[in-house]
Amino acid sequence: MFFYLARQSSLLLPPTLAVVCESPIQRANAIALATELALPLATEQSPASATHHLALTLERLELRELGVGAPGPIYVDFTAGAADHRRRWGGGRQQPLARAVGLKGSSGLTVIDLTAGLGQDAFVLACLGCSLRLVERSPVIAALLRDGLRRASLNPDIGAMVTQRMSLQVADGRKYLLSLNASEWPEVIYLDPMYPERRKTALASKEMRLLRALAGDDLDAPELLATALTHARRRVVVKRPRRAPALSGPMPDARIIAPNTRFDLYLPHPKIACKRTPTTSTAMD
Numbered sequence: 001m002f003f004y005l006a007r008q009s010s011l012l013l014p015p016t017l018a019v020v021c022e023s024p025i026q027r028a029n030a031i032a033l034a035t036e037l038a039l040p041l042a043t044e045q046s047p048a049s050a051t052h053h054l055a056l057t058l059e060r061l062e063l064r065e066l067g068v069g070a071p072g073p074i075y076v077d078f079t080a081g082a083a084d085h086r087r088r089w090g091g092g093r094q095q096p097l098a099r100a101v102g103l104k105g106s107s108g109l110t111v112i113d114l115t116a117g118l119g120q121d122a123f124v125l126a127c128l129g130c131s132l133r134l135v136e137r138s139p140v141i142a143a144l145l146r147d148g149l150r151r152a153s154l155n156p157d158i159g160a161m162v163t164q165r166m167s168l169q170v171a172d173g174r175k176y177l178l179s180l181n182a183s184e185w186p187e188v189i190y191l192d193p194m195y196p197e198r199r200k201t202a203l204a205s206k207e208m209r210l211l212r213a214l215a216g217d218d219l220d221a222p223e224l225l226a227t228a229l230t231h232a233r234r235r236v237v238v239k240r241p242r243r244a245p246a247l248s249g250p251m252p253d254a255r256i257i258a259p260n261t262r263f264d265l266y267l268p269h270p271k272i273a274c275k276r277t278p279t280t281s282t283a284m285d
């Protein structure tokens, strides 16, 4: 119980990070990463005081929470574990995420994921044939994602697909959209802003808790949605907890409901909007 409370309160404070490397051969890369992220480099000789380490191991980049009872490290791995399982067995184009972006009957779509996080949703869509531009504004989360994409690009099964279909921008999503020419607007814009804080005892996953500690609550999500609505050619999709209210702004045109998640669908263009179907239907699959 003590560890649980200590861990909860440690995540209420903003995390402090330092870069470390496991082996001297990675020192130059660690210095470059620390400089890029404006973080201290912790070494045995000069250990920086930090709540988390961004650790360059011989295999990958991982984020480690420090202290007794800390959960295991966080890293992005598209080649194994949950991402790989979902690629093989996730339900293909029948799964709610694919239906939400409107993949049915289309060979692939251009999608901008404006809240890329650890890239899990984007990877599912890329595996189903979409071309993804991933936008993430937290430089630390983006560094973890970039490392996951780099390793995935070397994998014999998915490397070519990841290289061709997934690219990452470290930027604020709204500013990124405003910088695009109309010819660069995607068919679909996808948003998965941080969920409202859970009040009940069930904990969010360690990844989600850490993402929230690093990125904060995405309180500007309604502004992001408003900008997305003027930059998507076909639709905007917002992922929400199943019972959460929609983001402030226009009401969604339709919804796709999954066991724990809901996808709110918005049709940005008047030409498409005249075919609107009532909210709660799933007629836009």
Ligand SMILES: C[S@@+](CC[C@H](N)C(=O)[O-])C[C@H]1O[C@@H](n2cnc3c(N)ncnc32)[C@H](O)[C@@H]1O
Residues within 6 Å of the ligand: 114, 115, 116, 117, 118, 119, 120, 121, 122, 135, 136, 137, 138, 141, 171, 172, 173, 174, 192, 193, 194, 195, 211, 215, 218, 220, 224
């Ligand atoms: C809930 S996570 C997304 C998880 C992601 N869908 C996945 O599958 O891993 C939300 C992420 O969106 C990022 N984010 C929120 N608002 C953003 C914005 N305006 N521009 C860029 N990134 C944003 C946060 O930093 C955070 O990493």
